[in-house]
Amino acid sequence: MSEWKQVTLGDLLSRVRRKVAVEDGVSYPAASVQMYGRGLGEKEPFVGGVSKYTTLNKVRANDVVLRTITAFEAPAGVARAEHDGTHVSGVFITYEVDQKALPEFLGLYFQTPAFWEEMQNRASGTVLRRKTISDMSFRAIPFALPSLPIQERIIGVIGAVDDQITALDNEAEAAARVRGGLLDEFSSAASSDTKPLGELCPVIGSGPSWAAKDESSVPSEEAWTVLKITNTRPDGSIDLSELAYVVGLSTRTKAIGPTSLVMIRTNGNRKRIGNVYLPPEKVHGAAVSAFQFTLDAVDVETRDYLYLVLRSPRIQHQLSESASGSTGLGNLAVRWLKTLEIPWPEIEMRKLQVESVQAIDAEVAAIRAEADHLRNVRAGLLSGLLDRTIEIESAELEA
Numbered sequence: 005m006s007e008w009k010q011v012t013l014g015d016l017l018s019r020v021r022r023k024v025a026v027e028d029g030v031s032y033p034a035a036s037v038q039m040y041g042r043g044l045g046e047k048e049p050f051v052g053g054v055s056k057y058t059t060l061n062k063v064r065a066n067d068v069v070l071r072t073i074t075a076f077e078a079p080a081g082v083a084r085a086e087h088d089g090t091h092v093s094g095v096f097i098t099y100e101v102d103q104k105a106l107p108e109f110l111g112l113y114f115q116t117p118a119f120w121e122e123m124q125n126r127a128s129g130t131v132l133r134r135k136t137i138s139d140m141s142f143r144a145i146p147f148a149l150p151s152l153p154i155q156e157r158i159i160g161v162i163g164a165v166d167d168q169i170t171a172l173d174n175e176a177e178a179a180a181r182v183r184g185g186l187l188d189e190f191s192s193a194a195s196s197d198t199k200p201l202g203e204l205c206p207v208i209g210s211g212p213s214w215a216a217k218d219e220s221s222v223p224s225e226e227a228w229t230v231l232k233i234t235n236t237r238p239d240g241s242i243d244l245s246e247l248a249y250v251v252g253l254s255t256r257t258k259a260i261g262p263t264s265l266v267m268i269r270t271n272g273n274r275k276r277i278g279n280v281y282l283p284p285e286k287v288h289g290a291a292v293s294a295f296q297f298t299l300d301a302v303d304v305e306t307r308d309y310l311y312l313v314l315r316s317p318r319i320q321h322q323l324s325e326s327a328s329g330s331t332g333l334g335n336l337a338v339r340w341l342k343t344l345e346i347p348w349p350e351i352e353m354r355k356l357q358v359e360s361v362q363a364i365d366a367e368v369a370a371i372r373a374e375a376d377h378l379r380n381v382r383a384g385l386l387s388g389l390l391d392r393t394i395e396i397e398s399a400e401l402e403a
Contacts, residue, residue, distance in 0.1 A: 007150055007151040007153075007154055008148045008149065008150045008151075008154075008392065009148070009149050010146060010147075010148055010149075011104075011146070011147065011148075011149045012143060012144055012145060012146050012147075013142060013143045013144070013145045013147075014143030014144060015102070015104075016101060016102045016104060016105045016110070016149070017068055017099035017100070017101060017102070017143060018099060018100045018102070019097060019098070019099055019139060020067070020098050020099060020100050021061060021098070022061055022062035022063075022064070022098070023059050023060070023061060023062075024059065024060045024061070024062050024091060025058070025059055026050065026052045026055065026057055026058050026059060026060060027052045028052045028053035029051075029052055029053055030051070030052045031049045031050070031051050031052075032049055032050040032051075032052070032060055032091045033049050033089065033090045033091065034047040034048065034049050034050050034090055034091050034092065035047055035063055035069070035083070035087050035090035035091070035092060036071075037069050037070070037071040037079045037080065037081050037092075037096065038079065038081065039074075039077035039078060039079050040077065040078050040115065040120060041078060041080060041081060041111070041112075041113075041114030041115035041116070041119065041120075042081065042115070043081040043082065043084070043111065044063075044069060044081045044082075044083055044084065044087045044090075050091060050093075057093050057094070059094070060091040060092065060093060061091065061092050061093075061094070061096065061098055062089065062090075062091055063083050063087055063088070063089070063090045063091065063092060063098055064083065064088055064089075064098075064100075065083055065084060065085045065087065065088040066082065066083060066100075066101060066107040067082070067083045067098045067099060067100060067101075067107075068080065068081070068082055068083075068098070068099040068100075068101060068107070068110060069081055069082075069083055069092060069096055069097070069098050069099075070096060070097045070098075070099070070137070070139075070142055071095060071096050072095050072096065072097060072136045072137055072138070072139075073095050073134060073135075073136050074134070074135065075123055075124075075126070075127035075135050075136055075137035076123065076124045076127045076135050077123075078114065078119060078120040078123040078124070080114045080119075080123070080142075081111060081114060082101075082107045082108065082110055082111035082114070097139055097142070104149065104152070105149060105155065106152065106155045106156065106159065108155075108159050109155040109158065109159055112158065112159065112162060112386060112390070113147060113390060115383075115386060116386060116387050116390055117387060118147070118387070118390070118391065119145070119147070122145045122146075123137060123142075123145075126141040126142070126144075126145070128141075147390075148390070148391075148392070154396060157396050157400065158389050158390075158396060158399075160400075161385070161389065161396070161399045161400055162382065162385070162386055162389075165378060165381065165382045165385065166382070168378055169375050169378050169379060169382070172371055172372075172374055172375040172378065173375055175371050176368050176371040176372050176375065179364055179367050179368045179371065180239075180368055182364060183361060183364040183365065183368065184316070184317045186360065186361060186364070187312060187313070187315055187316035187317065187361065188316050188317050188318050190312065190313065190316065190347070190357045190361075191313050191316035191318055191319055191347055192316075192318055192347075197347070197348045197349060198345040198346060198347055198348055199345070199346055199348045200342060200343055200344065200345060200346070201299075201310075201341060201342055201343070201344040201345075201346055202341075202342025202343065204301055204302060204306050204310060204346060205265075205299040205300055205301050205302070205306075205310065205342075206300065206302065207258070207298075207299075207300040208297055208298070208299050208300070208338050208341055208342060209258050209297065209298060209338065210269050210292070210294055210295075210296065210297050210298075210338075211230070211257070211258070211291050211292035211293045211294050211295075211296055211298070212253050212254065212257050212291065212293075212294060213293075213294040214250045214252065214253065215252075218250050218251050218252045219248050219249070219250050220248070220249045220250075220251075221246065221248065221249065222249060223247075223249045224249060224251070226251050227249035227250055227251045228249065228250050228251075228253045228257065228290065228291050229247055229248075229249060229287065229289070229290035229291070230247065230248040230249065230250050230290060230291050230292065230293060231247065231260065231266065231283065231287050231290050231291070231292050231293075231296075232247075232248050232292075232293045232295075233268060233271070233293055233295045233296055234246075235247065236266070236268065236279065236281050236296075238276060238279070239372070240279070240281065240315065241369075241372070242281055242283065242284065242287075244284070244286060244287065247287070247290070250291075253291060257291050258291065258298055259288075259289050259290065259291060260283050260287055260288055260289065260290050260291070260292065260298055261288060261289075261300060262285075262288060262304060263300055263301045263302070263303060263304055263306070263307045264283060264288075264298050264299065264300050264301075264307070265280055265281065265282060265283075265298070265299040265301065265307060265310060265311055265314070266280070266281045266282075266283050266292055266296055266297070266298060266299075267279065267280045267281070267296060267297040267298075267299055267314070267336075268280075268295065268296055268297075269294075269295055269296050269297045269335065269336050270295050270327070270333045270334060270335040270336070271295065271333065271334065272333055274324045274325075274327055274334045275324055276324075277323060277324045277327045277334050277335075277336055278314075278319075278320055278322075278323025278324050278326075278327075278336060279320070280299075280311060280314045280315055282307075282311050297336070297338070297341070305354075305355075308358050308362075309354045309357070309358055310346065312357060312358055312361050313346055313347060319344075322344075323336065323344075326340055385399060385402075
């Protein structure tokens with residue numbers, strides 16, 4: 005008998021409703037379901053009398069949870085122990101898993117392009133952002149299910165890779181903490197020598213706004229390349245995989261240049277306001293969005309030093325705390341930013357500081373690149389194991 009059987013999700017999942025009546029003034033812990041099988045995540049709690057929902061559905065550990073809206077994003081995941089007792093609204097469906105399948109194995113299947121494609125093909129509706137999937141369509145998704153021992157072995161192989169990725173992420177975070185301490189030491193060193201940022205960056209300005217119809221993901225001769233806030237990551241890196249291209253921008257639009265830094269001007273998350281980025285040469289000549297500043301330093305050496313100082317935790321905190329607005333989006337003002345006093349030691353000391361931080365930055369970048377490579381390896385390995393183009397025995401040897 006084959007150790008793999010063709011089944012549907014409906015063969016393994018039983019819909020379960022654990023309805024909870026919402027009472028005024030009571031807070032109910034909530035969970036969200038992330039896209040592309042990334043599992044369940046945190047969400048603001050439901051509060052009776054504030055939330056519009058009168059009933060909720062309780063989640064238990066090892067439930068499969070499906071978000072029926074925006075189904076093209078493949079929002080299905082498996083609840084872990086920390087999600088036990090959380091709640092979801094009526095746009096989610098919860099299922100208990102049959103003993104023929106391990107919840108962790110289904111969680112891995114939800115991370116595969118094969119599952120994403122099934123979800124996209126079965127989503128219905130005319131508006132992309134509102135496309136939904138029904139319980140019946142979801143449970144009709146077919147796939148090959150191995151025996152429980154093979155499920156356990158696949159979980160073990162992928163878990164070993166995940167452990168390596170976690171170790172690399174922890175190593176990168178540790179190095180970043182060392183860098184943060186060093187940056188704080190440099191930026192708070194006792195010195196009477198400071199200069200206002202406006203003197204070091206004579207030109208500070210935000211990017212333009214545009215209509216959604218003028219933006220495309222495809223470059224053209226008429227369009228400006230735009231580095232959007234979504235291209236900037238909280239870890240300080242820049243993702244260039246999905247640049248925007250906008251037509252109709254003014255010819256006076258300020259372009260990123262060789263002495264430019266990019267800074268987040270406004271954001272709903274105040275901790276990100278003031279985050280600063282060093283744009284790579286590939287986007288020189290591009291614009292930024294209205295949510296960001298370009299800061300043009302007087303020369304490259306000054307730019308490199310400012311990139312160091314402005315990333316220090318002390319100054320980052322100062323920038324986010326100085327954003328105006330008590331609710332909603334905070335906003336940094338150019339006038340205030342130009343008055344920010346920047347430590348300005350002798351040139352040899354500035355060069356030494358830049359070199360020491362650049363060495364740590366290079367180490368962090370190398371570790372993160374290795375982690376990203378392993379994530380790509382993991383994705384290919386998982387797909388290969390589930391479509392049986394990779395034998396479990398060879399994968400166990402590699403892991």
